[in-house]
Amino acid sequence: MTITKHTIKRIFLKTKLYKLNHLKNQFYVLPYHSIVEKPNGFYPENDLLSFKKEMAHLAQNYTVIDFKTLVERLEKKQSLRGYVVITFDDGFLDNYELVYPVLKQYKLPATIFLTTDFINKKSTPWFIKFRYAFMETPKNHIQIKIIDTDYNFPTNSKIERKVASDKVMSYMRSCPEEQRDQFLNTLYEILEIDNFKPLENLMLNWDQIREMSDYGISFGAHTVSHPVLSQISIESAKKEIKLSKEIIEAETKKQVYSFAYPFGKKSDFSQELIPIIKQLGFKCAVTTETGKNNFETDLFALNRNFPFEMSVLDI
Numbered sequence: 001m002t003i004t005k006h007t008i009k010r011i012f013l014k015t016k017l018y019k020l021n022h023l024k025n026q027f028y029v030l031p032y033h034s035i036v037e038k039p040n041g042f043y044p045e046n047d048l049l050s051f052k053k054e055m056a057h058l059a060q061n062y063t064v065i066d067f068k069t070l071v072e073r074l075e076k077k078q079s080l081r082g083y084v085v086i087t088f089d090d091g092f093l094d095n096y097e098l099v100y101p102v103l104k105q106y107k108l109p110a111t112i113f114l115t116t117d118f119i120n121k122k123s124t125p126w127f128i129k130f131r132y133a134f135m136e137t138p139k140n141h142i143q144i145k146i147i148d149t150d151y152n153f154p155t156n157s158k159i160e161r162k163v164a165s166d167k168v169m170s171y172m173r174s175c176p177e178e179q180r181d182q183f184l185n186t187l188y189e190i191l192e193i194d195n196f197k198p199l200e201n202l203m204l205n206w207d208q209i210r211e212m213s214d215y216g217i218s219f220g221a222h223t224v225s226h227p228v229l230s231q232i233s234i235e236s237a238k239k240e241i242k243l244s245k246e247i248i249e250a251e252t253k254k255q256v257y258s259f260a261y262p263f264g265k266k267s268d269f270s271q272e273l274i275p276i277i278k279q280l281g282f283k284c285a286v287t288t289e290t291g292k293n294n295f296e297t298d299l300f301a302l303n304r305n306f307p308f309e310m311s312v313l314d315i
């Protein structure tokens with residue numbers, strides 16, 4: 001019998017050896033987006049049943065705190081063994097409809113990072129429209145020019161569509177904004193998708209946000225329009241970050257402590273932004289770089305990852 005990583009994880013879970021996580025002074029920031037009953041495999045989604053198991057596991061085995069407490073403990077050099085911060089990016093409606101009741105059930109704090117233009121249905125995230133177009137295209141094959149190269153992608157199966165959308169997405173992330181919007185319009189024509197109606201009502205509104213905020217859920221800033229910050233000027237990036245903080249503070253009447261870089265890989269934002277984010281009054285910022293954190297991790301470039309045993313809770 002070959003022992004797979006998966007088997008080892010399961011053994012660690014059964015024997016509670018995952019508690020070795022608690023030995024070192026390290027903590028996790030968990031990266032969720034949307035939670036749904038049936039993930040479609042295209043959006044950044046996790047399924048509700050697994051999510052419930054994960055929250056039950058965290059409530060039982062970890063100390064779940066918010067960013068304010070995290071920063072206070074870090075400043076005082078207090079232990080962070082077995083500590084976890086739960087986060088959700090973008091502000092999806094399911095965070096209110098499905099996530100909020102589970103958080104209440106287990107009395108868990110969490111932070112939702114809001115992209116303020118997405119709230120109240122003002123706009124649907126372009127990356128969601130993009131994935132939707134690949135998911136729903138009637139075409140079985142597409143031909144597309146990226147920079148100077150012609151690409152041919154089969155789009156028969158769900159897997160082929162996912163492969164094609166991942167490939168094109170990696171180009172989009174490195175593309176200046178104006179060029180990206182132009183490219184997206186051409187792409188939707190090629191994919192023969194012009195109706196995005198099913199994507200309406202996908203995001204939270206301010207009433208839901210205020211209700212959760214009053215209960216104790218924290219809200220962090222995630223810019224106004226979700227740009228790739230490294231693809232716009234520092235001035236525009238500053239405006240995006242500052243304005244999203246001000247809007248959330250005005251709507252919730254609470255201070256915004258934390259920031260999440262859109263897309264969040266090191267290449268998606270410039271290090272020059274870190275002093276600006278500090279100056280704007282944020283106490284910490286999260287990336288989507290994977291890994292644990294400890295006292296040495298930059299508070300303005302926190303890693304996000306799940307404790308390893310969480311991927312086998314289902315079995």
Ligand SMILES: [Zn+2]
Nearest residue numbers: 089090262263
């Ligand atoms: Zn995001």
